[in-house]
Amino acid sequence: MTDSSPVIDLGVAPDRIDATDLLDDIEFLVARVRAIGSLSARQALVPHGLRVRSYAVLSLACGSISPTQRDVAEFLFLDPSQVVAVVDELQTLGYVERAQDPRDRRANIIRGTERGQAAYSTAKESVIAARDETILRALSPEERVTLTRLLLKVAF
Amino acid sequence: MTDSSPVIDLGVAPDRIDATDLLDDIEFLVARVRAIGSLSARQALVPHGLRVRSYAVLSLACGSISPTQRDVAEFLFLDPSQVVAVVDELQTLGYVERAQDPRDRRANIIRGTERGQAAYSTAKESVIAARDETILRALSPEERVTLTRLLLKVAF
DNA sequence: TATTGTTATACTCTATAACTATA
């Protein structure tokens, strides 16, 4: 990597952002970090033909929880109608399949196919690599653990 | 408050979200917390006639940094063209005014008016109250400080 | 030649309502 660069420009020199309520505002900071992380993930996923949202759904489908579409919607804060579109897309790619939930014939269980597992695996590497270069770059291993733990408490 | 309730449904019972890569994924957690915080702030701002984005710009305009539109764009990760629209909106409301930057005649400095300061003040109370009920509810005071500090390191 | 604000445009994300089939 000689002219690597791209990554993400965090903009705004520190000397101009001194006094602002927003800097103490967790909501604002979360929004900004999310924007950085989202951009990072989006760029990393382009070569894989996935959007951040598709990647998230694929991740759930490839895990061991066998979620219904409704589970996916709640977990990712998506409207059920949005899940339909994403699952359609992933199904067209051959990455996931819909299976009838034996406990409730109305529900579709989403499962990653073999091809989907493989695609998720490689995409995940790219996403993690990009993340380590952007949002995690400034944190020590201990801080990363702490941040994860605190976010987890807030998120659920 | 007898039937308070509304607030935000975090959905998904813990017993179904056991094993998932995403739970260790800071990017995912940040996205989810941001969704919660954004919804919380949006609801709190409805009575004030402000959107989250307008509120953020108003906050910067009412601070002591006298930002240009470009500063606002970089700080909030907005495209400069989006800042135009928000400032137009706030100006129509009489909350901010554009002033020529003496150091650069191309640049507009955005300042909160007296009316804007008042509106920001009351809106801020609502936003903070809503936030304490949602994303900060699960954290101790010490944890809030730690979370803020870590997010700040990542955000800039 | 580069940058600030601006206009315009297209695309993605999000919110909402209604319908069907099952429960």
Next chain:
DNA sequence: TATAGTTATAGAGTATAACAATA
């Protein structure tokens, strides 16, 4: 009566390119 998935639609958010004024 309520819930899972689906369809449709409108609005908000975001990305991109081009232009005039100024640096």
